[in-house]
Amino acid sequence: MKRAFDLLLALFAAAVLALPILLVALAVRLTSPGPALYWSDRVGRHNRIFRMPKFRSMRIDTPAVATHLLDNPAQWLTPIGSFLRKSSLDELPQLWSILVGDMSFVGPRPALFNQDDLIALRTERGVHELVPGLTGWAQINGRDELLIPQKVALDTEYLARRSFLFDLKILWLTAVKVLARDGVFH
Known part of the structure; x- marks a missing residue:
């Protein structure tokens, strides 16, 4: 059921957000040299990159x-980089990762390929079994302000409590946090 929900919501969001996505891509290209998208190597389910x-x-x-x-x-920020991060608009292309099944809407945020300490703790606690998410329990409880052990503790709590209703609660709380620009680094 979770995968079906992710697909339906991602398709709906992509349709609704198509124009804003195009406008952000254009703004990135016009305000700094380089591509509009940055492709980051991340750790997914079962520690697959x-x-x-x-x-x-x-x-x-x-x-x-x-x-x-x-x-x-x-x-290191581009002229509109701070705005993109604070508004979470930089995350919109991750709808692609949800559509292809590398990510879910809710789960632990995917670690960077070189965050060995985070990857090791998540593996030790079984969190690596989960599909990473666009948002998660740790994101609404501190986001960029959390230390790695705190983040993993919240990811572990999500692993134990996961359910469709809990995911809906996390999505709702994420929307509230994003609108308030709460817990965002630069």
Whole structure:
């Protein structure tokens, strides 16, 4: 049922958001050199690597590490990068990852391929068995502000509590957080 829900919601969202997606892509291209999309190597279900698209919010010469590991993340942002991140518009291309089955709407956020500490903790706790999500229990309980052990504890709680109703609650709370721009780094 979860996969069917993901497909239907992703198709609906893609249709409704087609114009905003095109406008954001155009804005990214017009405000900085390079492609509109950034394809990031991420860790999916069973620790399989997949390529996840995002609208590019950082310069093309930015090191491939988690944002919080950069010395001065703001120096790497494109002119509209901060807005894209705060509004979560940079996440819209991930509808593609949901459509092809690499991601779900709700699950643990996919780790970067080089976040060995996060990957190891998730594997130890069985979280790697889940399809990663566009949003998740950790995202609505701290997002970028969480330390890795806190994030994994919340991912583990999601693993134990997952259900269709819990996913709907997380989606609702995500919408509230995004509209409030709560817990977003740059």
